[in-house]
Amino acid sequence: MKKTINIPIGSQHIALLEPVRFKFECENEKIVGVGSDVGFVHRGIEKACTTKFKFDGIGYVVARVCGLCAITHSMTYTASIEKLIGGEITQKAKYLRILLLELDRVHSHMLCLSHTCENAGFEAMFMRIMGDREDIMEIQELITGNRVQFDYISIGGVNRDIDAAQAKNILAKLELLKHKVLGYIDEFTNNWSLSLKFKGIGVLTLDDAYRFNTIGPLARASGLQADVRNEIDYLPYDEVGFNMQTHSDGDINARNLVRLSELLNSIEMCNNILEGLPEGEIFTKLKGKPKGDTVVRFEAPRGELMYYVKGNGSAMLDRVRIKTPTFSSIPAFSHVFMGADYADAPAILASFDPCLSCTAK
Amino acid sequence: MLTSFFKAFTNLFKKPQTIDYPVTSIEKDKEYRGLIEYGESECIYCLKCEKACPPGAILFVPVENPPKNEKNKKGLKYHYNPHLCIYCSECVRACPKPEEALWQSNKKPPIGIKDDKVNDGWFELEKLKKV
Amino acid sequence: MIEIILIALAPIIGGLIYGLERVVRARMQNRKGPPILQPFYDMLKLIDKQAFIVNPYHSILGIMHFVTLWVVVAFVILGQNLLYVVFLHLLSALFLIIAGFSVKSIYSHIGANRELQAMIAYEPILIMTAVGFYMINGSFDISIIRESSPLLLSLPLVFLAFLMIIPIKLKKSPFDATEAHQEIVGGVEIEYSGIFFEFLYMSKWLEYVFIYLLLILFAGNSQILGAVLSVGVFLLVNLVDNSTARIKMKHLIKIVLGIGLTLSMINLIGLSYV
Numbered sequence: 001m002k003k004t005i006n007i008p009i010g011s012q013h014i015a016l017l018e019p020v021r022f023k024f025e026c027e028n029e030k031i032v033g034v035g036s037d038v039g040f041v042h043r044g045i046e047k048a049c050t051t052k053f054k055f056d057g058i059g060y061v062v063a064r065v066c067g068l069c070a071i072t073h074s075m076t077y078t079a080s081i082e083k084l085i086g087g088e089i090t091q092k093a094k095y096l097r098i099l100l101l102e103l104d105r106v107h108s109h110m111l112c113l114s115h116t117c118e119n120a121g122f123e124a125m126f127m128r129i130m131g132d133r134e135d136i137m138e139i140q141e142l143i144t145g146n147r148v149q150f151d152y153i154s155i156g157g158v159n160r161d162i163d164a165a166q167a168k169n170i171l172a173k174l175e176l177l178k179h180k181v182l183g184y185i186d187e188f189t190n191n192w193s194l195s196l197k198f199k200g201i202g203v204l205t206l207d208d209a210y211r212f213n214t215i216g217p218l219a220r221a222s223g224l225q226a227d228v229r230n231e232i233d234y235l236p237y238d239e240v241g242f243n244m245q246t247h248s249d250g251d252i253n254a255r256n257l258v259r260l261s262e263l264l265n266s267i268e269m270c271n272n273i274l275e276g277l278p279e280g281e282i283f284t285k286l287k288g289k290p291k292g293d294t295v296v297r298f299e300a301p302r303g304e305l306m307y308y309v310k311g312n313g314s315a316m317l318d319r320v321r322i323k324t325p326t327f328s329s330i331p332a333f334s335h336v337f338m339g340a341d342y343a344d345a346p347a348i349l350a351s352f353d354p355c356l357s358c359t360a361k
Numbered sequence: 362m363l364t365s366f367f368k369a370f371t372n373l374f375k376k377p378q379t380i381d382y383p384v385t386s387i388e389k390d391k392e393y394r395g396l397i398e399y400g401e402s403e404c405i406y407c408l409k410c411e412k413a414c415p416p417g418a419i420l421f422v423p424v425e426n427p428p429k430n431e432k433n434k435k436g437l438k439y440h441y442n443p444h445l446c447i448y449c450s451e452c453v454r455a456c457p458k459p460e461e462a463l464w465q466s467n468k469k470p471p472i473g474i475k476d477d478k479v480n481d482g483w484f485e486l487e488k489l490k491k492v
Numbered sequence: 493m494i495e496i497i498l499i500a501l502a503p504i505i506g507g508l509i510y511g512l513e514r515v516v517r518a519r520m521q522n523r524k525g526p527p528i529l530q531p532f533y534d535m536l537k538l539i540d541k542q543a544f545i546v547n548p549y550h551s552i553l554g555i556m557h558f559v560t561l562w563v564v565v566a567f568v569i570l571g572q573n574l575l576y577v578v579f580l581h582l583l584s585a586l587f588l589i590i591a592g593f594s595v596k597s598i599y600s601h602i603g604a605n606r607e608l609q610a611m612i613a614y615e616p617i618l619i620m621t622a623v624g625f626y627m628i629n630g631s632f633d634i635s636i637i638r639e640s641s642p643l644l645l646s647l648p649l650v651f652l653a654f655l656m657i658i659p660i661k662l663k664k665s666p667f668d669a670t671e672a673h674q675e676i677v678g679g680v681e682i683e684y685s686g687i688f689f690e691f692l693y694m695s696k697w698l699e700y701v702f703i704y705l706l707l708i709l710f711a712g713n714s715q716i717l718g719a720v721l722s723v724g725v726f727l728l729v730n731l732v733d734n735s736t737a738r739i740k741m742k743h744l745i746k747i748v749l750g751i752g753l754t755l756s757m758i759n760l761i762g763l764s765y766v
């Protein structure tokens with residue numbers, strides 16, 4: 001008679017936002033083996049980029065790879081084409097691009113925090129954070145015209161401008177949001193039942209994080225200093241007040257605290273940009289076709305995103321290769337699950353923040 | 362834990378945050394990305410909007426009774442598919458006369474229902490274009 | 493005569509309490525909530541759906557769980573022996589557990605396992621409550637307990653222990669690990685569909701009626717104290733539900749048995765000296 005039972009968290013489950021399948025082998029609710037399967041939403045985007053669309057329209061195609069980090073994909077592709085064609089964009093366009101990237105990071109982290117609370121059984125906190133997230137969606141609709149898919153970045157600059165009245169409106173809303181985020185930090189550290197569910201569970205030590213090459217908030221919560229915004233120079237992050245946030249415990253509570261501190265840092269960066277916005281044009285026309293190949297990296301809300309683009313001088317590209325952050329974190333996921341209780345598995349999975357439409361493009 | 366407790370208690374006496382849509386209608390402001398509209402009398406038939414559109418939602422197709430315009434040398438007519446359009450307004454930025462011939466309004470796009478077969482007429486137009 | 497009408501309408505009264513509670517819980521979370529008659533609209537929809545019968549024992553045990561719970565509520569209204577009521581309630585829970593083990597689904601097995609572990613936590617406290625009533629009145633009969641003076645003043649610690657097991661029976665945070673719908677997708681209820689799921693849904697309404705009737709017993713013959721206790725406990729259970737997360741089974745058993753059983757034993761030993 002077998003000693004273990006197989007419990008699936010299948011591709012369709014109430015606790016999952018995304019279609020991923022994990023099969024656990026458990027001895028009476030304690031996990032001893034993990035098998036994983038991704039690839040349920042494969043759409044063939046990399047092939048479509050080289051056959052059906054011209055190079056100036058692909059910025060809109062790759063924004064539809066993912067719903068939450070849409071603008072980061074579009075930004076990385078545009079940066080690589082601008083490197084191949086060669087040309088300078090104005091300082092005002094660079095500041096506006098950073099503004100939208102940080103606003104996108106804020107609403108993605110709020111979604112992840114509310115989902116972690118819901119999987120731990122605390123529905124009231126889930127409803128509260130989602131209700132406050134509506135304020136960020138209204139700000140995004142004021143700037144770009146749409147709540148989630150922005151279509152804001154094109155080759156040579158950005159598409160719309162901000163005037164002074166809109167900037168004052170946005171600054172007032174961000175101030176209200178900052179008070180609410182301070183309330184969340186207080187709730188996450190002082191609630192007794194949440195600390196039974198979050199502290200000391202799902203631990204990833206510093207040695208394991210280094211060995212499995214983890215990226216994003218998952219690595220920063222274990223103490224590894226890995227953030228792409230420190231290492232690039234296409235956008236002036238050091239002028240707007242960026243600080244890297246780390247923690248040293250490595251459990252679910254540490255990941256939540258890292259995301260909350262990143263929220264506060266992003267709100268501060270948006271305040272600095274709106275108060276010190278330079279004058280100038282928002283769009284410069286760049287002429288030419290891409291020739292050669294290049295590699296560009298950026299920091300999506302979930303980790304490091306990399307693009308490899310190769311062109312041969314015509315309007316159709318030769319190769320577009322996308323490496324998404326969740327795909328390189330899957331070995332670390334499978335390692336953390338071993339030895340935990342099955343009752344903690346949905347909460348651990350939500351704290352990793354998987355985005356499967358990015359993984360199986 | 363006590364802050365959540367008191368917050369839950371005071372929420373009983375406040376108005377809920379839910380909007381009663383579609384019983385109450387929501388107003389969209391003028392910067393909303395809505396339908397693309399066309400002014401035929403100002404168009405110069407340069408076909409730049411058709412080349413710039415990423416999904417190919419604007420087509421100029423030769424027909425028997427073309428509109429009477431002195432710039433229309435090849436007898437073309439403008440066709441627009443609101444179900445393929447992604448409302449990015451690349452066409453408006455590529456047009457030489459952006460406020461007079463082609464502009465973006467703030468009307469809501471239509472809903473596509475499968476039984477209406479909204480795309481069948483469009484595939485016929487695409488075949489005419491390839492010929 | 494009025495008791496026969498109350499027994500016949502017991503599921504409907506339970507459905508109205510359940511519907512009202514959903515609106516109160518939604519208002520506490522700053523949302524609007526469903527209409528109050530929503531449980532009955534759910535019942536009409538479930539009757540239309542296709543019912544799968546996995547094996548005959550599974551479906552019959554589900555129906556027997558509902559029927560036994562209705563008999564328990566009938567006994568409480570008619571004023572029978574309290575100890576019989578507690579043991580009949582145990583029998584209805586056992587029907588559900590055996591039904592959970594009789595199919596091959598893994599979620600059903602884990603849910604039945606957790607239900608069995610939760611029973612270890614709440615059964616001793618229910619029996620201690622019945623023993624406490626006996627020590628004051630000298631009889632287990634519910635009709636005699638209803639005529640006596642309010643028991644709240646001489647059984648305060650037993651009342652606190654009873655408050656601790658209410659979230660386990662009504663499936664609310666922090667003690668709702670038996671029906672954890674994010675982890676085990678409903679536990680025992682997962683294999684029921686159509687009209688058989690309707691029987692399980694109605695037995696949830698009857699649990700509400702049972703718990704609130706037992707709560708009114710603590711007030712004796714004073715009607716005002718009974719009404720105040722019901723409304724107060726209704727609000728308190730929902731407020732605690734909206735401010736805590738769900739804790740695991742091993743913590744549940746440690747807390748409920750460790751604190752609840754100790755408090756009720758201290759109260760009973762104190763009563764025997766007075």
